[in-house]
Amino acid sequence: MIVAGVMSGTSADGIDVAIAEITGAPAPGRPRLRVAQRAFATVSWPDDIRALIFDLFAGKAGPDGLCRANFLLGETFARAVLEVLNQAGMTPDMLDLIGSHGQTVWHDVAGGRVTSTLQIGEPAVLAARTGVTTVANFRVADVAVGGQGAPLVSTFDWHMLRPPPKLNRVEGGWRAVQNIGGIGNVTLLPPPGVEAPPLAFDTGPGNVLLDWAAAQATGGQLAYDRDGALARQGRVDESLVARWLAHPYFRQQPPKTTGRELFSTQLAGTWQREATAAGLSPASFVATLTALTAASIADAYDRYAPGPVAQVVVGGGGARNPALMAELKRRLATILRRQVDVCTHEALGIDADAKEALAFALLAYLCVTGKPGNVPACTGATRPQLLGQIAPGANFQRLLVANRTR
Numbered sequence: 499m500i501v502a503g504v505m506s507g508t509s510a511d512g513i514d515v516a517i518a519e520i521t522g523a524p525a526p527g528r529p530r531l532r533v534a535q536r537a538f539a540t541v542s543w544p545d546d547i548r549a550l551i552f553d554l555f556a557g558k559a560g561p562d563g564l565c566r567a568n569f570l571l572g573e574t575f576a577r578a579v580l581e582v583l584n585q586a587g588m589t590p591d592m593l594d595l596i597g598s599h600g601q602t603v604w605h606d607v608a609g610g611r612v613t614s615t616l617q618i619g620e621p622a623v624l625a626a627r628t629g630v631t632t633v634a635n636f637r638v639a640d641v642a643v644g645g646q647g648a649p650l651v652s653t654f655d656w657h658m659l660r661p662p663p664k665l666n667r668v669e670g671g672w673r674a675v676q677n678i679g680g681i682g683n684v685t686l687l688p689p690p691g692v693e694a695p696p697l698a699f700d701t702g703p704g705n706v707l708l709d710w711a712a713a714q715a716t717g718g719q720l721a722y723d724r725d726g727a728l729a730r731q732g733r734v735d736e737s738l739v740a741r742w743l744a745h746p747y748f749r750q751q752p753p754k755t756t757g758r759e760l761f762s763t764q765l766a767g768t769w770q771r772e773a774t775a776a777g778l779s780p781a782s783f784v785a786t787l788t789a790l791t792a793a794s795i796a797d798a799y800d801r802y803a804p805g806p807v808a809q810v811v812v813g814g815g816g817a818r819n820p821a822l823m824a825e826l827k828r829r830l831a832t833i834l835r836r837q838v839d840v841c842t843h844e845a846l847g848i849d850a851d852a853k854e855a856l857a858f859a860l861l862a863y864l865c866v867t868g869k870p871g872n873v874p875a876c877t878g879a880t881r882p883q884l885l886g887q888i889a890p891g892a893n894f895q896r897l898l899v900a901n902r903t904r
Contacts, residue, residue: 499519499520499521499594499595499863499900500517500518500519500520500536500592500593500594500595501517501518501519501520501593501594501595501596501597501859501860501862501863502515502516502517502518502579502582502583502593502595502596502597502630502859503515503516503517503518503596503597503598503599503854503855503856503857503858503859503860503862504575504578504579504596504597504598504599504624504855504858505599505854505855505857505858506543506575506599506600506601506619507679507680507814507854508602508679508680508681508704508706508757508758509679509680509705509706509709509722509815510543510548510551510552510601510680511543511721511722511815512540512541512542512543513540513541513542513543513574513575513578514538514539514540514851514852514854514855515538515539515540515541515578515579515581515582515855516535516537516538516849516852516855516856516859517535517536517537517538517582517583517586517588517593517859518533518534518535518536518856518859518860519532519533519534519536520532520533520534520859520860520863521534523867523869524657524864524869525869531657531658533654533658533856533859533860535849535852535856536586536588537582537583537585537586537588538582538849538851538852538855539581539582539585540851541577541578541581541582543574544574547570547571547574550567550570551567551571551601551603554567554603554618555603555758556763564603564618567603567618568618568619568620569620569623571600571601571618571619571620572619572620572621572622572623572624572627573623573627574619575598575600575619575623575624576623576624576626576627576628577627579596579624579628579630580627580628590628590629590630591629591893593628593630593893594630594631594893594897594900595630595631595632595633595859595862595863595866595897596621596624596625596628596630596631596632596633596862596891597632597633597634597636597858597859597860597861597862597863597865597886598619598621598624598632598633598634598858599617599634599636599854599855599858600617600618600619600621600634600635601617601618601619602615602616602617602637602757603616603617603618604616604759605647605648605755605756605757605759606759607755607756607757607759607760610750610751610754612641612645612646612647612648612755613641614641615637615638615641615647615648617634617635617636617637619634621633621634621635621887621889622889624889625889625890625891626891628891629891629892629893630891630892630893631866631888631889631890631891631893631894631897632862632888632889632891633861633862633865633866633886633887633888633889634886634887634889635886635887636650636858636861636865636871636885636886637650637885639871639872639883639884639885639886640871640872640877640879640883640885642883643879643880643881643883644878644879644880645753645872645874645877645878645879645880645883646699646753646754646755646877646878647755647877648683648700648755648877649677649683649684649685649698649699649700649755649876649877650857650858650861650871650872650877650885651677651683651685651853651854651857652685652696652698652873652876652877653857653860653861653864653871653872653873653876654853654856654857654860655675655685655687655696655698656685656687656696656873656876657860658848659673659675659685659687659811659846659848660673660687660688660689660690661673661687661688661689661808661809662689662690663689663690663691664689665689665808665809666808666809666839668806668808669806670688670689670691670692670805670806671689671805671806671807671808671809672686672687672688672689672692672803672804672805672806672807672808673686673687673689673807673808673809673810673811674686674687674799674803674807674809674810674811675687675811675813676701676795676810676811676812676813677704677812677813677814677853677854678704678705678791678795678812678813678814678815678816678817678819678822679704679705679814679815679816679854680703680704680705680706680709680757680758681700681702681703681704681706681756681757681758681761682700682701682702682703682704682791682794682795682814682816683698683699683700683701683755684698684699684701684795684798684799685697685698685876686698686799686802686803686804686805686807688804688805692805694804694805695875696873696875696876697752697753697802697803697804697875697876698752698753698873698875698876698877699752699753699754699755699798699802699876700754700755700756700757701794701795701798702745702747702748702756702761702791702794702795702798703761703787703790703791703794704791704814704815704816705722705791705814705815705816705819706758706761707761707765707766707769707787707790707791708722708723708784708787708788708791708819708822709721709722709723710763710766711723711728711766711770711780711783711784711787712728712784714770714780714783715728715780715781715783715784716728722815723784723788723819723821725818725819725820725821726788726819726820726821726822726824727821728780728781728784728785729781729784729785729788729819729821729822729825730785730821731781731785732778732779732780732781732782732783732784732785732786733778733782733785734782734785734786734788734789735773735776735778735782735786736789737776738769738772738773738776738778738786738790739786739789739790739793741772742769742790743790743793743794743797747760747761748794748797748798751802752802752878753876753877753878769783769787770783773786785821788819788821788822788825789825789829791816791822791825792822792825792826792828792829793829793833795826795829795830796826796829796830796832796833796834797833799830799833799834800833800834807830807834807838808838808839809838809839809840809841810826810830810838810839810840810841811841811842811843811845811846812826812840812841812842812843812850813842813843813850813853813854814850814854817842817843817850823840826840827840861885861886862886864884864885865884865885865886865888866888866897866901867901868884869884870882870883870884870885871883871884871885871886872885
């Protein structure tokens with residue numbers, strides 16, 4: 499089945515579109531599940547729509563604005579799919595399915611429990627504009643059965659990235675698959691022979707606070723700390739890192755999720771004032787937030803990893819920040835008291851930029867083939883659950899016939 503996965507994350511820094519051929523099934527006695535990337539590109543958000551998304555994050559739209567934005571984002575996602583198809587020399591009739599994450603505009607957490615979550619980007623619009631059946635709104639089904647609705651990329655990790663025995667010569671060594679997008683999340687994967695289930699959760703802020711601080715430090719000239727240059731110019735205040743690590747979220751037991759609602763611009767502003775009072779320059783504030791991101795990840799492994807972490811595979815925008823990656827390696831060695839292999843997804847033959855979009859292509863495939871899309875041990879759901887809501891496209895009947903003959 500040829501599936502396009504569409505993803506826009508917490509940073510809303512672009513629309514990732516991955517096209518993959520997916521075969522097999524996650525079931526004994528069936529051909530092994532395989533995801534082969536055919537094409538990938540990131541399509542920039544138009545400036546006005548990106549500004550609208552950040553207004554939605556800030557709660558600046560009423561029900562009428564949210565309703566209009568839902569359709570407008572659906573149109574924009576559809577154009578992105580068509581653009582990437584064109585770049586790949588493909589046409590919409592070559593696609594069987596689209597899996598769209600949508601754009602999260604709110605993720606409601608109370609007392610560690612997710613009570614609701616909202617992703618917009620109307621899938622019926624995607625299906626109408628492309629003619630391709632579209633699956634979207636994945637997270638709500640996991641929340642409906644007691645899950646956090648995240649991290650759903652753990653499904654891809656569980657099926658595609660389990661470690662070999664004795665990874666990096668560590669007996670019973672686990673693989674940590676760490677995404678550093680706007681928010682950081684990890685999937686901790688056991689090797690064969692270890693009966694413990696996987697574990698996944700949001701580690702805390704990834705780039706969300708760093709991006710804000712970089713914009714503040716440069717008068718809005720930078721949207722992020724390109725190549726970690728600002729962090730390298732500054733100095734880290736360890737006393738502030740320790741104080742900020744006392745935030746209750748970092749002590750909360752997994753499974754757990756978070757977002758901009760908690761690690762907000764308001765919190766960033768509070769911490770900026772603390773940094774200024776301590777005599778830190780804007781660059782040193784960025785450096786200290788970079789250290790916090792790395793320390794929160796390493797601390798999470800030390801507290802919650804069910805077994806020895808033998809390898810950390812990093813993806814997301816944070817993987818392209820050399821200052822953050824160097825800080826992560828240093829903090830891991832300090833907190834875990836040993837050197838830990840840190841690599842990118844490319845070392846495992848996976849395009850890190852495409853991975854999240856590939857994950858939602860896989861979730862759409864699992865939905866239409868009748869397979870659960872969540873890993874309850876990772877999301878905290880009470881049971882395996884089919885994820886996603888289907889918006890039929892012009893190819894819907896053909897898709898049904900093809901599925902019956904599989």
